[in-house]
Amino acid sequence: IKVNEKITGQKSDTSYLQLFPSVFIQRHIDKDNDLGLSISRRIERPDYQQLNLYKFYSDPTTYKEGDPYLRPAFTYAAELSHTYKQRFITTLSFSITHDVITEVLLPGPDKVTIQTSRNIATMKYAGLSCAYTFQFAKWWSNVTNLNAYYSYYEGDLANSELNKGKPTFDINTVNNFLLPKEWSAELSFFYQAPQLYGYMNLD
Numbered sequence: 001i002k003v004n005e006k007i008t009g010q011k012s013d014t015s016y017l018q019l020f021p022s023v024f025i026q027r028h029i030d031k032d033n034d035l036g037l038s039i040s041r042r043i044e045r046p047d048y049q050q051l052n053l054y055k056f057y058s059d060p061t062t063y064k065e066g067d068p069y070l071r072p073a074f075t076y077a078a079e080l081s082h083t084y085k086q087r088f089i090t091t092l093s094f095s096i097t098h099d100v101i102t103e104v105l106l107p108g109p110d111k112v113t114i115q116t117s118r119n120i121a122t123m124k125y126a127g128l129s130c131a132y133t134f135q136f137a138k139w140w141s142n143v144t145n146l147n148a149y150y151s152y153y154e155g156d157l158a159n160s161e162l163n164k165g166k167p168t169f170d171i172n173t174v175n176n177f178l179l180p181k182e183w184s185a186e187l188s189f190f191y192q193a194p195q196l197y198g199y200m201n202l203d
Contacts, residue, residue, distance in 0.1 A: 016072075018043075036081040044073040046101055050117040063108075064115040071099045071119050089131040093149075097123045102198035106158050120155035120162065120198055144173040153198055166196035 022040035029035060052066040077095035084090075099119040108114040127149030134142040152165030170192040177185045195202050 018074075032085050034083040036079075036083070038077075038079045038081075040077050042075040042077060044075070044097075044101060046070040046072065046117065050101065058115075061111065062113045062115065067116055067118065070101065070117055073097050073099050073101050073119070087133045091129045091131075093125070093127045093129065095125045097125070100153070100155075100198070102153075104157060104199055118157055120153055120157070122154045124152045124165075126150050139178040141176045142173060144171070146171045151196060153196065155198075157199070160199065162199060164196060166194075166201075168193045168195040 020041045020043055023038065025037045027035040046066075048066075050066050050070055051068050053068055055063045055065045057063040075095050075097040077093065079091055079093045081089060081091040098121070100121075100123045101117055102120050104116060104118050106114045106116060106118075127147060129148075130144075130146045132144050134144070136142060146169065148167070148169040150165060150167045153162050155162040170190070172188070172190045174186065174188040177187070179185060
């Protein structure tokens with residue numbers, strides 16, 4: 001990625017060439033059960049706003065800016081999934097991410113707060129996800145997704161060491177109803193439990 005800041009004249013070049021192999025294995029056990037295993041190396045590239053050095057002021061004491069030296073995040077991931085009757089999917093996941101891209105608040109000059117993105121050393125992730133489809137009646141179907149996971153962050157920014165993890169979960173359920181005269185309705189619900197995101201505790 002080549003960056004040329006016209007106002008300050010600052011330039012950077014973070015071009016790279018790497019491989020991201022993936023392996024997928026599927027095993028059909030019987031008419032009701034299937035197992036799957038995947039191992040992969042992935043990349044998360046910073047987007048334009050995360051790289052843009054231009055300052056966006058939200059008030060006189062706070063502004064948002066990008067970091068042209070932001071590095072991409074690299075993840076090594078493994079997943080084991082079980083499918084029952086093509087309707088109930090349960091997945092165990094584990095991953096380690098290096099140079100995690102996280103939004104942070106940093107102290108700036110003259111008591112100004114800077115909202116920006118930075119690379120944190122590592123994040124370790126372990127999770128259990130469930131995707132289940134139910135048919136309660138001919139007129140009522142439901143799809144429910146549940147994710148329970150634990151994330152552990154390690155890093156050091158602005159002389160603030162980070163060694164912290166927290167379990168959390170989220171649930172999303174969507175109900176579809178078939179009504180008379182070709183009408184239909186949908187009722188959905190989503191909940192995210194309190195979670196840790198880098199240096200931030202999100203309620």
